Amino acid sequence: xxxxxxxxxxxxxxxxxLYKDDGxxxxxxxxxxxxxxxTRIALQQEKANRIRRLERMLLSPYFARVDFLFxxxxxxxxxxxxxxxxxxxxxNEIKVYDWRAPVAGIFYRFGPGRAYYxxxxxxxxxxxxxxxxxxxxxxxxxxxxxxxxEIVDEFLRQFLSQNASARMKTIVETIQRDQDAVIRDSENDxxxxxxxxxxxxxxxxxxxxxxxMYQGLANRLAADNIVILSPNTLFERYISGILPELGxxxxxxxxxxxxxxxxxxxxxxxxxNQLLETIGVAGDGEETRLIKGDLEFKTGFAFIGILERxxxxxxxxxxxxxxxxxxxxxxARRQSLKNKIVNSKKGLSLAVLLKQLxxxxxxxxxxxxxxxxxxxxxxxxxxxxxxxxxxxAARLLSVLESAALVKEIRTFTELDYFGLYERLFADxxxxxxxxxxxxxxxGIGGILSRTRQGLASGAxxxxxxxxxxxxxxxxxxxxxxxxxxxxxxxxxxxxxxxHFALYNKLFPKARYTVLGDVNQTIAKEADLSFYEQVSQxxxxxxxxxxxxxxxxxxxxEILEFSAGFLEGGVEMESxxxxxxPPSVHTAASEAGLxxxxxxxxxxxxxxxxxxxxxxxxxxxxxxxxxxxLAGLWxxxxxxxxxxxxxxxxxxxxxxxxxxxxxxxKGLEFDAVLVPDADRERYRGKxxxxxxxxxxxxxxxxxxxxxxxxxxxxxxxxxxxxxx
Amino acid sequence: MxxxxxxxxxIMEMFSRILGARDxxxxxxxxLSKENNIEHIDVVKLxxxxxxxxxxxxxxxxxxxxxxxxxxxxxxxxxxAEGTDDLALHDDKQRNAWYxxx
Numbered sequence: 001x002x003x004x005x006x007x008x009x010x011x012x013x014x015x016x017x018l019y020k021d022d023g024x025x026x027x028x029x030x031x032x033x034x035x036x037x038x039t040r041i042a043l044q045q046e047k048a049n050r051i052r053r054l055e056r057m058l059l060s061p062y063f064a065r066v067d068f069l070f071x072x073x074x075x076x077x078x079x080x081x082x083x084x085x086x087x088x089x090x091x092n093e094i095k096v097y098d099w100r101a102p103v104a105g106i107f108y109r110f111g112p113g114r115a116y117y118x119x120x121x122x123x124x125x126x127x128x129x130x131x132x133x134x135x136x137x138x139x140x141x142x143x144x145x146x147x148x149x150e151i152v153d154e155f156l157r158q159f160l161s162q163n164a165s166a167r168m169k170t171i172v173e174t175i176q177r178d179q180d181a182v183i184r185d186s187e188n189d190x191x192x193x194x195x196x197x198x199x200x201x202x203x204x205x206x207x208x209x210x211x212x213m214y215q216g217l218a219n220r221l222a223a224d225n226i227v228i229l230s231p232n233t234l235f236e237r238y239i240s241g242i243l244p245e246l247g248x249x250x251x252x253x254x255x256x257x258x259x260x261x262x263x264x265x266x267x268x269x270x271x272x273n274q275l276l277e278t279i280g281v282a283g284d285g286e287e288t289r290l291i292k293g294d295l296e297f298k299t300g301f302a303f304i305g306i307l308e309r310x311x312x313x314x315x316x317x318x319x320x321x322x323x324x325x326x327x328x329x330x331x332a333r334r335q336s337l338k339n340k341i342v343n344s345k346k347g348l349s350l351a352v353l354l355k356q357l358x359x360x361x362x363x364x365x366x367x368x369x370x371x372x373x374x375x376x377x378x379x380x381x382x383x384x385x386x387x388x389x390x391x392x393a394a395r396l397l398s399v400l401e402s403a404a405l406v407k408e409i410r411t412f413t414e415l416d417y418f419g420l421y422e423r424l425f426a427d428x429x430x431x432x433x434x435x436x437x438x439x440x441x442x443g444i445g446g447i448l449s450r451t452r453q454g455l456a457s458g459a460x461x462x463x464x465x466x467x468x469x470x471x472x473x474x475x476x477x478x479x480x481x482x483x484x485x486x487x488x489x490x491x492x493x494x495x496x497x498x499h500f501a502l503y504n505k506l507f508p509k510a511r512y513t514v515l516g517d518v519n520q521t522i523a524k525e526a527d528l529s530f531y532e533q534v535s536q537x538x539x540x541x542x543x544x545x546x547x548x549x550x551x552x553x554x555x556x557e558i559l560e561f562s563a564g565f566l567e568g569g570v571e572m573e574s575x576x577x578x579x580x581p582p583s584v585h586t587a588a589s590e591a592g593l594x595x596x597x598x599x600x601x602x603x604x605x606x607x608x609x610x611x612x613x614x615x616x617x618x619x620x621x622x623x624x625x626x627x628x629l630a631g632l633w634x635x636x637x638x639x640x641x642x643x644x645x646x647x648x649x650x651x652x653x654x655x656x657x658x659x660x661x662x663x664x665k666g667l668e669f670d671a672v673l674v675p676d677a678d679r680e681r682y683r684g685k686x687x688x689x690x691x692x693x694x695x696x697x698x699x700x701x702x703x704x705x706x707x708x709x710x711x712x713x714x715x716x717x718x719x720x721x722x723x
Numbered sequence: 724m725x726x727x728x729x730x731x732x733x734i735m736e737m738f739s740r741i742l743g744a745r746d747x748x749x750x751x752x753x754x755l756s757k758e759n760n761i762e763h764i765d766v767v768k769l770x771x772x773x774x775x776x777x778x779x780x781x782x783x784x785x786x787x788x789x790x791x792x793x794x795x796x797x798x799x800x801x802x803x804a805e806g807t808d809d810l811a812l813h814d815d816k817q818r819n820a821w822y823x824x825x
Contacts, residue, residue, distance in 0.1 A: 362784065369783070388768075395783070396767045402783035 053084040053247045060136045061086070062096050063173045064107050067130035068115070076129050081107055083172055084247050099172045100184075100214040107131060108180035111147070133173070157577050160552055163610040164668045164699050166654040167241035171203050182546055183208045186215065189540035192492075192514040192531050196572045197562065197696035198553025201515040202666050205488045206239060208513055210246040212486055223249040225485040227507070230255055231494065231665045232273070234645065238667055256499065259506065260469050267418070269465035272494075273619075276662045279523050280618035284684030291461075292523060294447050298463030299496030301533075302438040307467060309434050310424050311474050315341045315350060318423055320412050324361055326405060327372040331364045337412075349477030351415055358413040365405065373398060417472045421464070422455045466498050473505040484510045491665050492516030492534070493526050500537040512538060519566055520693050522662050523686055551696075553668055555579035558702045562695035564717045565688045582695070582702035584677070584714065593707045594628050597675060600703050601656055602636040604671035609701060613669035614658045615694040617681050619646065625675055626658040661694050672698035675705045682711035730777070730803075731796035737772045738792060741765055751792045763787070773799055 062082035069076040085098040097104055105117040106128055115128040135142040156174050175183065182204050185191050195201030209228070212221045228251055230236045236253045243250045257271050275295065282288045297303055319341065324332040337357060344353050376394040385393055425431060425448055441447070454461055460468065484507045489495070493516040514534055518526040535543045549572050551559050556574040561582040563572050585600070587593040597614070604612050614629070616622040626644040633642045633656070645659035657669070674694050676682075682691055691713055695702055704714065731751055739746045745760050755761050766789070770781045773795065779802035781795075789795045 362782075365784075366782070392764055392768045392771060395771060396764050399763070399767055399770075399783045399786045403787045406784040 049247065054086070056247075057082060057084060057086060057096070059139050063134055063136070065130070065132040065134070066103075066107050066128060068103070068106060069127040069129055071125045071127075073126075076127075079103055083170075098214065099175075100211045105180065105184065108175050109177050156552075156575065160575065160577055161700075163608070164670050166611075167237075168203060168206075168239050170242060170245050171200065171207065172246070175204075175207065176550075178546070178548060179204050179207075183211050185544075186212075186219065188542045188544045189511045190514065190535060190538050190543040191512070192534060192543070192545045193516070193548060194528065194531065194545060195515060195517055195548040196551050197517060197520060197693070198551035198559070198668070199517075199548040200552055201517070201548065202239060202490050203242070205490055205513055205515050206242040207246070209251060209486070209488055210243060210248050213248050221485055223251045225483060226251040227481070227484050227487055227510075228253045229259075229487065229489045229503075231491040232257075232663055234663055235490075235666045256495070259502075260465050263469040263472050263506075264460075264465060267460065267468075269460035269468075270462045272462055273662060275462040276523055277619050277660070280660070280662075281620055283680075284687070288684075290443070290446065290450070293441055293443050294450065294461060295463040296496070296524075297441050297444070297447055298461075298467050299498040301497050302435070302440065303467065304470070304498055304501050305438050306424075306431075306435050307470060307474070311350075311471070313434070314420060314475070318420060319350075319354070319415075322408070322412060324365075324405070324409060326365050326368055327375070329368075331368060332361050337361075349475055351476040354413040354415065358409055361409055362406070365402075369398070415475055417468060417475065418455075420475075421468050421471055422452075425452050425455065466496070466502065470498060470502050470505070473502065481507045482509060486511055486513065488513045488515070490515045491520070493518050493521045493530065494524060494665075496524075497533055497537055500534055504538055512540065519689065520665070520696075521689060522665075522693070549573050550575060554696060554698055554702075555700060557581045558695065558698050558700075561702065561717075562692055562698075565692040565695065565713055567688065579700050582698075582704070584704045584706075584710075586705070586710070587707050590628070590707050593675065593705050594632060597625075597673060597705055598629065598632050600673055600705075601633070601671075604673075604701050605636045605638055605640055605656075607701065609670035611654050611669045612656045612671045612673065613664065613667075613697060614656070614673045614675060615661050615664055615697065616658065617661060617676060617687075617690060619660045621676060621681070622658045622660045629658070661690050664693065664697050668697050668699055670699050671701035671703075673703050673705065677704040677711050677714050678706040679709040679711055682713055687711070688713040727796065727800045730799055731793060733776070734769070734773060734792055734796050734799070737776070738765075738769050741768050741772070749792075751796075753792070754790055755792075769795070777803060779803060 060083070062080040064081040065078065066081070067076045067078050079094075080096045081099055081101075081104045082096040083099060084096075085094060085101065086096040087094050102117050102119045102124075106115050109115070109117075110128050110131075112128050112131060114125070116123050116125045118124075131147045132144055133147055134144040159174050171179075179200060182191065182193055185208075193201050193204065195204075205228075209226055212219075212226065213223070214220070228239075230239070230253055232255055236255065240250065240253070260269060275291065279288050279291055282291070315338075319338075321334045321338040321341075323330050323334045324337075340357060341350070341353055346353065348356075373394065376397050377390065380390050380393045380397070383390075383393070428445075428448055431448065451461075451464065454464065487503065487507050487510045489503070489512060492514045514531075516530070518528060518530050531545050535545075551572055552575050553559075554562065554574070555577050557579055559572060559574040583600075585593070585596045587596055601612055601614075614622075614625060616625055622644060626642070630642055630644075635641070640655050642656040642658065645657050645663060672694060674691070677691070681687070691711070695704075706714070735751055738749065742749060742761070742765060747760075749759065749761070753759050753761075755766050766786065770786055770789075773779070774781055777799050779799055781798060781802070785798065789798060
């Protein structure tokens with residue numbers, strides 16, 4: 001490490017001295033030398049990583065063994081599989097194979113019998129004679145057993161019955177056959193996974209990233225070729241440990257909000273969570289209907305069509321070309337400027353075309369400037385300056401008039417995206433003309449007038465922010481994500497068509513892994529046609545949809561109860577792990593309920609739960625419950641603290657949490673408590689999904705609470721029991 | 724953009740000579756504005772001196788966009804790096820003749 005640092009400093013010095021050298025020859029030589037040093041540093045880093053990996057392997061060198069008889073061989077080969085590979089440095093013999101190595105596929109995909117794996121050279125067939133699994137902890141063998149079928153259930157059950165941890169953990173020992181297929185897929189440009197709550201889709205997405213960073217040299221991706229799109233920062237933090245634990249460098253993780261913020265250049269807009277909070281607080285009324293109608297329209301296919309037509313119309317209709325005059329004569333005519341842009345076949349974005357036009361006009365100005373300077377010099381002579389003062393005065397006049405000229409030119413060579421977006425709604429008749437043939441929603445008149453009012457006051461609703469970002473990208477040709485080759489998009493069900501259209505512009509060269517669950521949408525309807533839409537927008541050649549119905553997170557009891565909130569029931573398979581049935585509690589008042597909740601929290605901790613999530617409908621509800629409960633909570637004998645989780649805060653998820661449901665996407669808790677399961681809060685159509693999401697966060701314990709009248713979804717629940 | 728420190732130091736020295744007695748606490752990052760006792764004409768003189776010293780063209784329309792000496796130094800470095808093969812001005816002699824010879 002020290003050596004590396006020293007080398008780093010040495011290089012910095014070498015780089016600095018480069019600037020002092022004038023001779024190109026020297027520069028070239030130096031560049032060569034810097035290159036060498038950089039290579040040495042990369043090697044050094046690689047070595048350091050390797051040491052870290054090996055150190056970790058000392059504690060748990062491998063977790064599986066396969067004895068594989070290659071077709072045509074007389075003797076089976078014994079191969080160990082671990083988190084990383086280990087080679088005998090002298091004989092170069094591989095002692096342990098990395099879990100991502102092609103041969104490891106045998107372990108994940110087959111039971112004893114005929115088996116194969118896909119090597120770079122093609123399919124390798126043979127006979128799997130033995131499949132053995134080990135548990136090695138702190139360098140000691142705890143147990144091992146021989147597996148007949150897939151990854152043996154007992155092993156998995158033990159693994160799953162552990163507590164949820166503050167950070168997501170790796171699953172290399174227990175990857176299932178269908179999960180393995182997703183992780184190792186390299187065929188598809190768009191791989192979509194519809195995975196039930198707790199099916200491990202996020203985990204699979206991350207292991208897939210690790211695989212992509214490992215696979216064959218030619219396709220291997222570096223950390224900066226991959227981006228993970230997360231629903232929120234809480235989730236980002238939750239998953240942040242996986243890649244380092246797998247021995248890989250962490251990749252860039254972004255939220256949709258961060259991308260909007262970047263593209264909109266810091267302009268203030270309504271975030272998705274602010275929108276959800278507004279809807280959650282407003283309840284199931286007219287206001288919610290309007291907000292959702294607006295969002296659905298602006299992020300849907302028809303509006304993308306309208307925006308595209310608008311973008312086409314902009315150069316002709318909304319760019320105020322004008323004659324450019326300099327030193328008393330016209331250097332460029334309005335009509336010829338306009339023609340250059342309108343008839344351009346270069347396929348460049350409008351912003352770039354206009355900048356090129358500006359440069360061309362300025363070139364003409366520069367040519368005329370010499371004679372202009374002569375006349376300005378002539379002019380200032382009348383005032384009797386000294387030669388130096390006179391030259392400066394003449395130059396100043398030129399500077400001032402040039403500044404004014406450029407300002408004039410930029411009235412049409414610079415695009416005001418927000419202003420343009422406003423223009424889209426300014427003339428209603430024109431808007432309808434533009435939208436001709438596209439399906440418009442019923443309340444379109446209201447949407448247009450609300451949008452006009454909103455934009456006039458400078459406010460950007462969430463839908464407007466997305467649309468404006470799309471417009472900005474399309475007109476500005478903003479492509480800072482060119483290097484991204486793989487986009488992993490989690491909790492995809494909450495994204496709208498416009499999101500995907502936006503990402504397609506932002507990551508033009510990427511392949512996609514899209515993970516979602518259409519049953520977990522918030523404030524939005526979705527079914528399996530969602531994936532068809534995604535595939536249609538991204539327009540990739542090779543596309544596939546994988547469905548994962550088996551849930552590993554919850555106990556059978558919790559899963560069954562949660563699924564009871566879904567419309568028409570949804571096919572879900574549970575991994576048979578049993579626990580206590582979920583319970584429903586009621587009290588006459590909220591104060592009475594608070595005591596019951598405190599009791600349940602204490603009981604959960606006592607029963608060994610490390611994380612307890614009190615999942616509320618909105619942030620306002622979460623704040624209210626936190627205030628009520630924090631005063632009553634004494635730490636439950638173990639001194640466990642209670643936290644209120646707020647947006648954009650990075651929390652370690654261990655202890656007791658009060659959190660709004662929309663922030664729990666992708667997360668899990670040992671015990672989940674749902675207060676407020678009453679008629680007032682959960683009665684709308686969307687609310688049943690919120691209950692489903694909240695309940696399916698639980699690993700071991702689940703309890704629901706209400707004062708007064710129960711939510712109709714709870715009252716009608718088939719598996720309601722244990723009151 | 725980061726300016727080359729040498730360019731910046733040299734420009735700072737030229738600027739001190741232009742400002743003379745008014746150069747109280749003008750630094751590389753000081754905004755080139757009247758509040759700091761800096762007039763447009765001072766900036767123009769500095770620009771002209773830079774053009775002579777570094778043999779670059781600083782376009783008139785860009786001059787008022789330069790907010791500090793650091794900005795100017797970065798501009799000069801950029802022009803130097805590009806080798807400023809200007810359309811109107813083919814060599815230094817011509818450039819000097821164009822602006823400064825009477």
